[in-house]
Amino acid sequence: MQSRPTTTTPPVATEFNGKDRNAFLFGWNPQAELWNGRLAMIGFLAYLLWDLAGYSVLRDVLHLVSYTH
Incomplete structure (x- = not known):
């Protein structure tokens, strides 16, 4: 009997700056x-x-506007 590999959920996605997408950061x-x-x-x-x-x-x-014309 062949066993299937277990699937794991991917980690939380981060933006290119490496911080959490939902973080409330100040600035651009x-x-x-x-x-x-x-x-x-x-x-x-x-x-x-x-x-x-x-x-x-x-x-x-x-x-x-309609009353003035």
Whole structure:
């Protein structure tokens, strides 16, 4: 009977600077770009929920522009 080799999960991936991808590091580094993207996604979701609740900044601006012309 032939035994199969055991599989192990790969280690946590690190960026090219050798640090953890999720580390909150200050300065110009790959981790800052990941955090920037994550916070931007949270901001877009927050605005979408705010807009669905009836408080739309864009709609208010368009109403103001349409009243002035």
